[in-house]
Amino acid sequence: MIIMKEIVKTYVTGQIKFQALKGIDLHVKKGEFIAIVGPSGSGKSTLMNIVGCLDVPSEGEYLLDGRLVNKLTANQLAEIRNRKVGFVFQAFNLLPYATAYENVEVPLLFAGVNRRARKERITHLLGQVGLADKAANKPTEMSGGEMQRVAIARALANEPDIILADEPTGNLDSKSGQQIVNIFQELWKLGKTVLIITHDTNIASRVERIVKLKDGLVDNNHNPL
Ligand SMILES: Nc1ncnc2c1ncn2[C@@H]1O[C@H](COP(=O)(O)OP(=O)(O)OP(=O)(O)O)[C@@H](O)[C@H]1O
Numbered sequence: 332m333i334i335m336k337e338i339v340k341t342y343v344t345g346q347i348k349f350q351a352l353k354g355i356d357l358h359v360k361k362g363e364f365i366a367i368v369g370p371s372g373s374g375k376s377t378l379m380n381i382v383g384c385l386d387v388p389s390e391g392e393y394l395l396d397g398r399l400v401n402k403l404t405a406n407q408l409a410e411i412r413n414r415k416v417g418f419v420f421q422a423f424n425l426l427p428y429a430t431a432y433e434n435v436e437v438p439l440l441f442a443g444v445n446r447r448a449r450k451e452r453i454t455h456l457l458g459q460v461g462l463a464d465k466a467a468n469k470p471t472e473m474s475g476g477e478m479q480r481v482a483i484a485r486a487l488a489n490e491p492d493i494i495l496a497d498e499p500t501g502n503l504d505s506k507s508g509q510q511i512v513n514i515f516q517e518l519w520k521l522g523k524t525v526l527i528i529t530h531d532t533n534i535a536s537r538v539e540r541i542v543k544l545k546d547g548l549v550d551n552n553h554n555p556l
Pocket residue numbers: 342343344349350351369370371372373374375376377378
């Protein structure tokens with residue numbers, strides 16, 4: 332599903348060029364459950380942004396479902412993001428003045444889903460993450476773990492094949508973090524491809540495969556246990 336060959340990402344800030352990824356080779360099969368680990372600054376979020384088509388590589392080839400992402404237009408990239416990929420972030424990134432229901436509704440509105448189908452889908456999604464009774468709550472009226480579960484429901488709205496999560500438990504206590512990991516594990520069992528960036532050894536111990544980054548490269552010498 333994901334094939335990356337010699338991916339390089341160079342950021343240019345004023346006069347300074349910085350190579351955040353220095354030649355990444357990564358293959359991910361459909362339905363894999365992967366943790367991406369590595370020190371701060373090693374390029375994890377940069378890699379995730381490229382996988383999710385939020386950003387494009389400076390060099391190298393990225394094939395997503397057999398399509399060469401490098402050659403796509405901005406509109407085609409946006410289409411892939413909306414249909415294929417669900418994102419979950421450390422800081423939840425919910426709309427602060429909208430209810431749980433309305434937050435999950437946003438991607439469905441963008442996708443042009445009618446009101447009745449939206450209602451059915453949102454009710455199902457909030458139930459799936461255990462928040463059937465919090466539909467009317469705003470982010471300020473929920474716990475961190477609940478906010479993250481709303482964010483997961485939102486990420487699932489358009490039935491993406493791939494779930495990408497960047498430190499999804501970074502702002503949560505261990506119990507709420509566990510619930511979040513359980514949800515990712517269920518999604519994987521339902522056939523989703525799940526990639527989680529994490530420092531949490533507990534999450535890393537529950538995935539199928541660990542990819543370690545070090546200084547912008549995949550560290551193949553790393554012993555996962
Ligand atoms: N937009 C940007 N412009 C310039 N440099 C950037 C940009 N984004 C990231 N970098 C640099 O690229 C390197 C990799 O950043 P990245 O965010 O991918 O690291 P990370 O592994 O996710 O780290 P952390 O664990 O702290 O989140 C860092 O040195 C960072 O300073």
